[in-house]
Amino acid sequence: MAEPILSATGIVKTFGGFTALDQVDFSVERGERVGLLGPNGSGKSTLVNCITGTLRNDAGQVIFADERIDRLSTHQRIRRGMARTFQIPRPFHSMTVRENIEIALLYAAGPADSEPRRTTHDANADDAMRIVEEVGLHKKADERSGSLTQVDLRKLELARAMAAHPRLLIADEAMAGLSTGEVDEILALLLRLNQAGVSIVMIEHIMYAVMKFAQRIAVLVAGRKIADGDPQSVIANPDVQKAYLGE
Amino acid sequence: MAPLRFFGVALGTAVAVFAAGAFVHNEYLYLAAYTVAQYIVLATAWNILGGYTGYVNFGAAGFFATGAYTSVFLHKTVALPLFLMIPIAGLICAVLGLAMGYLTLRLRGVFFAIATLAMAIVLHTLVVNWSFVGGARGAYIIRPREVMLFAGYSQYLFATMLALAAIAVSVARWVEHSRLGRGLAAIRDDETAAECSGVPTLRLKLVATSLSGLLMGFAGAPFPYYVGYVDPAGAFNLAYGVNSIAMPLIGGMSSWVGPLIGAVLLGTLQQVLTVTISSAVNLLLVGVLLVTFVTVAPNGIVGLFDKLRRKRGGRDG
Amino acid sequence: MDVTFNLLINAIVAGILLGGFYAAVSIGISVAFGMLDIVNIAHPAFIILGSYIAYIVNVNLGVDPIVTVVVLSPAFFALGVAMYRWYYVAFERRGRESLSGLAFFFGILFIGEVALLLVFGVDYRTVNTPYIGPSFAITSNISISMRLFVPFLVSVAMVLAIQLYMTKTFAGRCILAVSQNQTALQLMGANPQHIKAIAFGLSIVTAAVAGAFLIVIQPVEPSIGREYIGRVFAVCVLGGMGSIPGTLLAAIILGVAESFTATFYGPSWAPAVSFGILLLTLAVRPAGLLGR
Numbered sequence: 001m002a003e004p005i006l007s008a009t010g011i012v013k014t015f016g017g018f019t020a021l022d023q024v025d026f027s028v029e030r031g032e033r034v035g036l037l038g039p040n041g042s043g044k045s046t047l048v049n050c051i052t053g054t055l056r057n058d059a060g061q062v063i064f065a066d067e068r069i070d071r072l073s074t075h076q077r078i079r080r081g082m083a084r085t086f087q088i089p090r091p092f093h094s095m096t097v098r099e100n101i102e103i104a105l106l107y108a109a110g111p112a113d114s115e116p117r118r119t120t121h122d123a124n125a126d127d128a129m130r131i132v133e134e135v136g137l138h139k140k141a142d143e144r145s146g147s148l149t150q151v152d153l154r155k156l157e158l159a160r161a162m163a164a165h166p167r168l169l170i171a172d173e174a175m176a177g178l179s180t181g182e183v184d185e186i187l188a189l190l191l192r193l194n195q196a197g198v199s200i201v202m203i204e205h206i207m208y209a210v211m212k213f214a215q216r217i218a219v220l221v222a223g224r225k226i227a228d229g230d231p232q233s234v235i236a237n238p239d240v241q242k243a244y245l246g247e
Numbered sequence: 248m249a250p251l252r253f254f255g256v257a258l259g260t261a262v263a264v265f266a267a268g269a270f271v272h273n274e275y276l277y278l279a280a281y282t283v284a285q286y287i288v289l290a291t292a293w294n295i296l297g298g299y300t301g302y303v304n305f306g307a308a309g310f311f312a313t314g315a316y317t318s319v320f321l322h323k324t325v326a327l328p329l330f331l332m333i334p335i336a337g338l339i340c341a342v343l344g345l346a347m348g349y350l351t352l353r354l355r356g357v358f359f360a361i362a363t364l365a366m367a368i369v370l371h372t373l374v375v376n377w378s379f380v381g382g383a384r385g386a387y388i389i390r391p392r393e394v395m396l397f398a399g400y401s402q403y404l405f406a407t408m409l410a411l412a413a414i415a416v417s418v419a420r421w422v423e424h425s426r427l428g429r430g431l432a433a434i435r436d437d438e439t440a441a442e443c444s445g446v447p448t449l450r451l452k453l454v455a456t457s458l459s460g461l462l463m464g465f466a467g468a469p470f471p472y473y474v475g476y477v478d479p480a481g482a483f484n485l486a487y488g489v490n491s492i493a494m495p496l497i498g499g500m501s502s503w504v505g506p507l508i509g510a511v512l513l514g515t516l517q518q519v520l521t522v523t524i525s526s527a528v529n530l531l532l533v534g535v536l537l538v539t540f541v542t543v544a545p546n547g548i549v550g551l552f553d554k555l556r557r558k559r560g561g562r563d564g
Numbered sequence: 565m566d567v568t569f570n571l572l573i574n575a576i577v578a579g580i581l582l583g584g585f586y587a588a589v590s591i592g593i594s595v596a597f598g599m600l601d602i603v604n605i606a607h608p609a610f611i612i613l614g615s616y617i618a619y620i621v622n623v624n625l626g627v628d629p630i631v632t633v634v635v636l637s638p639a640f641f642a643l644g645v646a647m648y649r650w651y652y653v654a655f656e657r658r659g660r661e662s663l664s665g666l667a668f669f670f671g672i673l674f675i676g677e678v679a680l681l682l683v684f685g686v687d688y689r690t691v692n693t694p695y696i697g698p699s700f701a702i703t704s705n706i707s708i709s710m711r712l713f714v715p716f717l718v719s720v721a722m723v724l725a726i727q728l729y730m731t732k733t734f735a736g737r738c739i740l741a742v743s744q745n746q747t748a749l750q751l752m753g754a755n756p757q758h759i760k761a762i763a764f765g766l767s768i769v770t771a772a773v774a775g776a777f778l779i780v781i782q783p784v785e786p787s788i789g790r791e792y793i794g795r796v797f798a799v800c801v802l803g804g805m806g807s808i809p810g811t812l813l814a815a816i817i818l819g820v821a822e823s824f825t826a827t828f829y830g831p832s833w834a835p836a837v838s839f840g841i842l843l844l845t846l847a848v849r850p851a852g853l854l855g856r
Contacts, residue, residue: 052443073442075442075448078442083443090439092432092437093436103433107444160440303663303667303670351846362839362842365793371835372835372836485790527678531678534674535671541655545660
């Protein structure tokens, strides 16, 4: 079997005296769809931040595409084929939708691990337009991103991540606050991406979305991983039910 | 417009302004116009970091004076011609900008602002204690008797500063439309999101501080020849720091046009007021304008025009 | 006794006294910047304003400068509240504090200086009080001048009072809470803007009081405020953002360091000390000495 695209082992992160992550192992196979669950404050976002480089892990290592990356800065990791979306959308508010996407096209990995492109010319605008259409924002391509609705902001987040041509996409609550119809729209988008070969980690509270989407689920509680396996058995796990669903 | 062609146009404009000046041929007018051109360089330089990247530099006077004192030092040691001193002064200020950025930009952006504010005071202290360049008492700089191609040295200085203004504006416009400028804008909007879109934020910020410093050094280098006598109080004058911020903020920070408009309007106004009233009053005016604009028209004059145009467009359509 | 040793002891004593004064100068920034995240670089303008008001009252009515600003503190408090309102409405609420807000305070700093310059000119102004002039000797070699000692005492008392206010009163605890977590503050049933206005008003009061100390310690002219920008932020950062005991400790370190520099290298180098401390702190330990 091939090496996993992402393999984080023994990740420890402490803030002052508080241990946010305690020896967490987390891996993603190539082409896999993984759900990451956990109550608020369980360490999901901290784990994502340690994987993407927004935070530095205190111990353990992160291997991405056969390379150790946990001492690289975030943009270096992004350029190696990783992308993320933010729980609270963070658009470049002075730019239009298309310009937002062009930033990632200009600076992130680009297709087939080539060097990031150095021109701002037409090819780029075409690429941006293609992605804008893919997420269904083509009518709003030239609107300021600051004026978008919640669902469109979520789409923009995804579009910007897609523009980085990632091999692994980490979607941090990409559907929070959306209606059922909108959730399905985003889910379909993520599935299409996955079919195109992108491995996806989905961090989500919306249970039905995770169950529908994930091939495997990992559960974090209070900085420890308490379960990791196929969705049905994880949900049936009494520890998970106790910690996450009930009491 | 391609960057080189734009530079051609900018330089052409500079030549036209110079020719108009030569036609009038009034020594005072040269000196006043020199000051305005100098502010175009300073305001444009400030805006590369402040407007494009979103980082406030309060130490423009420090960079300007470093450029000026580089000239004083070179004048006293190797006596290079001015056009060679300018790039050296620029490089020294670029390194200063790089160092300031490297020490503070890895932390919160506001530390950079505070550090630049304090930096101007420390450089001032340094110069006051450095007797070779005149210390607190200042230094006299004797202008060369003649320059090739020009009728007089004032004329030559004016032409030089106009050329520097054309260079500064062209560089700013090039940055704005380049990959670098897009990255800087992303940093200004949201630094974390920029980093997560692959933008090497620290490196780009350092490029911006260096480039901004370089241009400020350019603006300061001819200063000793312009005044003939430099002392720390003159070179570190707070007016440079304030105007460098006020001009882009009042003109508009989003493009190269804003600082240009701000510098021409405010610079000219100050020249007129200095002659007719007093320099203290015009500095007070700059302060009041600055506070008024940031409060009620944060996008400056360019922003006001945009708003007006959009309103009109709305009515037509 | 050795002359160098004498100088050393006197430099330390003078430095500690100076440090007490620096604590008064910086405590307002520790509150505004350290706790409220308001980068009030115009703080020195309010210090100098305090100096000039103390001067006017002293020259015309003969009132002690420190007494003047303490009596007038409600007015300074109101000024601070008004400033915060302006800042909040124009910048903080719209999320524009990082650039426009900074430029705003810079403009205020500048207007303050130029306005005083236009009214009072560049002349140095002094006040008259009984404790300017005399000094008392501790040992045969060490003497303490009263004009430094009185501000030192009042300053330390003020810092202690603020520490007590912050830890023992409800409003004070709200201010501490606002610096950590606005949601928690709302759970306590307090309005963050209201709390911040109180805290900012308080910080302007301390600036004015420090201004009275300043004109007791040395003659004042309008542009002197600039020298304090580096100092207040160096003390705030070195002490650890928002830590009141840290502010006192850092102020005394800065005072002693400046006093040493002035004694052994000459007073003209003293302004560079604060900048050195600021950069060193940012490079080595950005959290400061007593940072959270």
